[in-house]
Amino acid sequence: MIQKLNLANLPTKIVKAGRLSKEWGVNLYIKRDDQTGSEISGNKIRKLEYLLKEAVENNYDTVITTGGIQSNHCRATAAAATMLGMKSELLLRISEPPKTEGNFFLDKLFGSNIHYCTPEEYRNSRDEIMKSMAEKMNARGRKCYIIPEGASNALGSLGYYAAMEEISAQEKEMGVHFDTIVVAVGSGGTYSGLCTANKELALGKRIIGFAVCDDSEYFTARIDKINREAAEITGLKSEMSPSDIEINDKYVGIGYALSRPEELEFIAEVASKEALVLDPVYTGKAMYGLYNEIKEGNVPQGASVLFIHTGGLFGLFPKQEQFVF
Numbered sequence: 001m002i003q004k005l006n007l008a009n010l011p012t013k014i015v016k017a018g019r020l021s022k023e024w025g026v027n028l029y030i031k032r033d034d035q036t037g038s039e040i041s042g043n044k045i046r047k048l049e050y051l052l053k054e055a056v057e058n059n060y061d062t063v064i065t066t067g068g069i070q071s072n073h074c075r076a077t078a079a080a081a082t083m084l085g086m087k088s089e090l091l092l093r094i095s096e097p098p099k100t101e102g103n104f105f106l107d108k109l110f111g112s113n114i115h116y117c118t119p120e121e122y123r124n125s126r127d128e129i130m131k132s133m134a135e136k137m138n139a140r141g142r143k144c145y146i147i148p149e150g151a152s153n154a155l156g157s158l159g160y161y162a163a164m165e166e167i168s169a170q171e172k173e174m175g176v177h178f179d180t181i182v183v184a185v186g187s188g189g190t191y192s193g194l195c196t197a198n199k200e201l202a203l204g205k206r207i208i209g210f211a212v213c214d215d216s217e218y219f220t221a222r223i224d225k226i227n228r229e230a231a232e233i234t235g236l237k238s239e240m241s242p243s244d245i246e247i248n249d250k251y252v253g254i255g256y257a258l259s260r261p262e263e264l265e266f267i268a269e270v271a272s273k274e275a276l277v278l279d280p281v282y283t284g285k286a287m288y289g290l291y292n293e294i295k296e297g298n299v300p301q302g303a304s305v306l307f308i309h310t311g312g313l314f315g316l317f318p319k320q321e322q323f324v325f
Contacts (some may be wrong), residue, residue, distance in 0.1 A: 149187050160189070181305075183210070192227050195202055
């Protein structure tokens with residue numbers, strides 16, 4: 001069995017969103033993975049527990065990773081690295097000089113060394129840039145461990161294989177059965193872990209991933225690759241297939257980390273009814289997508305739906321001026 005660190009507060013609780021359930025005509029439950037910790041809050045830490053275990057066991061002293069300027073993943077990586085006595089080097093995508101706020105402020109607070117790249121460099125050569133960074137630092141006596149965008153590789157995906165086992169145990173404890181699981185998709189690793197566990201454990205659930213960037217074709221190919229690699233390193237018996245993957249790309253909106261007024265209005269409405277704070281990059285778009293899919297009949301009335309809240313609170317604050325109250 002592949003080992004991991006124990007950094008997150010697990011298991012995270014599942015709560016019913018009673019008022020939204022009544023309004024939307026489904027039984028809506030929330031898996032509070034936004035409560036995996038404070039500094040390390042969100043879904044990324046489940047994946048990082050596996051990757052950082054490998055880093056610690058092999059005596060790496062520095063982690064390198066990448067993301068947007070308000071990346072939850074980079075913030076969680078920086079915090080976890082500092083907890084473990086390691087240094088962190090972050091390659092952040094920017095198109096203009098950034099304000100020191102939200103996740104980016106915390107990156108600096110945790111002592112990360114920040115490197116910048118353009119959106120084009122990020123899209124086309126982020127992995128090569130991180131490799132070059134590692135080579136230069138290794139030559140100066142550091143030992144660098146590279147973590148991919150979103151910690152989304154085969155090893156990282158095991159965090160959400162374990163999360164699906166956690167969900168199954170909670171279903172038994174609560175006396176409920178979730179026929180549909182919903183999650184935001186930004187790099188694919190979270191969805192991959194849920195997907196491989198769903199198939200290997202024969203759970204028979206519908207897992208809908210709402211893309212927050214790119215399209216369904218891109219994510220289906222990316223997730224299928226992670227699924228197959230995860231099956232190989234863990235010895236899963238099930239044959240992974242692209243047909244196991246359901247990605248909805250209708251609610252990407254105007255782009256990654258960019259918000260339309262109706263999305264922000266929806267976030268405010270959900271918060272005012274359930275005291276449930278969604279973020280504008282991931283969970284806000286995914287929940288907005290779920291709401292509209294229910295309205296259109298693509299998620300049937302009466303369904304038992306588990307929405308995985310993957311965090312992102314710190315990324316909400318840089319958007320506060322865009323809200324209208």
